Amino acid sequence: MSHTSSPTAFSTSRNSVLLWCEPSFEIKLKPTFCFIENNIVRCPNPEYAEKMIAAIDAVRTKGNSVGGVVTCIVRNAPRGLGTPVFDKLEAELAKACMSLPATKGFEFGSGFSGTFLTGLEHNDEFYADENGRIRTKTNRSGGIQGGISNGEIINMRVAFKPTSTIGRKQNTVTRDKKETEMIARGRHDPCVVPRAVPMVEAMVALVLVDQLMAQYAQCHLFPINPELQEPLRTASPVEFEQPQNAAAL
Numbered sequence: 001m002s003h004t005s006s007p008t009a010f011s012t013s014r015n016s017v018l019l020w021c022e023p024s025f026e027i028k029l030k031p032t033f034c035f036i037e038n039n040i041v042r043c044p045n046p047e048y049a050e051k052m053i054a055a056i057d058a059v060r061t062k063g064n065s066v067g068g069v070v071t072c073i074v075r076n077a078p079r080g081l082g083t084p085v086f087d088k089l090e091a092e093l094a095k096a097c098m099s100l101p102a103t104k105g106f107e108f109g110s111g112f113s114g115t116f117l118t119g120l121e122h123n124d125e126f127y128a129d130e131n132g133r134i135r136t137k138t139n140r141s142g143g144i145q146g147g148i149s150n151g152e153i154i155n156m157r158v159a160f161k162p163t164s165t166i167g168r169k170q171n172t173v174t175r176d177k178k179e180t181e182m183i184a185r186g187r188h189d190p191c192v193v194p195r196a197v198p199m200v201e202a203m204v205a206l207v208l209v210d211q212l213m214a215q216y217a218q219c220h221l222f223p224i225n226p227e228l229q230e231p232l233r234t235a236s237p238v239e240f241e242q243p244q245n246a247a248a249l
Contacts, residue, residue, distance in 0.1 A: 063167030068193035074154035088147030105159030109142025
């Protein structure tokens with residue numbers, strides 16, 4: 001089973017440096033591996049990459065640390081991945097990404113900013129494109145509606161806290177409950193976000209593979225209504241091999 005869907009993660013925020021936010025919540029930029037890996041902070045915008053590096057260096061020289069945000073987008077995701085109740089696609093993605101160390105926040109599409117909109121403003125209206133495919137004019141839902149992918153770009157952001165081990169004096173308590181001070185020694189990252197970029201990509205890819213396998217098993221091996229198999233038929237990049245014993249099933 002193969003598919004052209006692939007997650008692309010990159011840095012979009014570091015301390016007070018925030019990469020642009022599209023008003024339609026669509027990621028118009030198509031970041032490639034070369035763009036992202038062209039700098040040490042893994043930001044696809046060279047100008048903002050320099051600002052992020054400067055922000056990290058500023059706190060590093062003071063023995064401090066900063067956090068940031070990793071954005072991950074998935075293009076060409078087939079429709080129909082996920083379930084509407086217990087195993088929602090956004091829930092599976094959130095669980096996978098939040099299992100990574102130092103994660104403190106997660107949001108899809110409009111995320112928390114969507115709470116400032118009305119239902120009419122936030123709803124993604126449907127339309128039929130020139131190829132007869134059902135699309136949405138906006139993507140505030142982040143490519144997932146009702147727990148199921150709708151074929152639009154899946155767009156998510158993962159927040160990572162500042163590194164807790166820093167070279168500054170901090171208060172703590174010993175095992176015998178006595179207050180004291182401590183200073184961490186050794187080499188520690190002033191920011192873990194650049195390291196987290198490929199980790200977010202990997203976790204998202206694993207979830208999507210699981211969902212594709214589940215869709216294959218449910219819709220292809222055990223078809224109930226041929227009309228319900230539309231996500232598999234229209235997703236041309238998907239190639240399935242019919243098992244030899246499928247007829248027996």
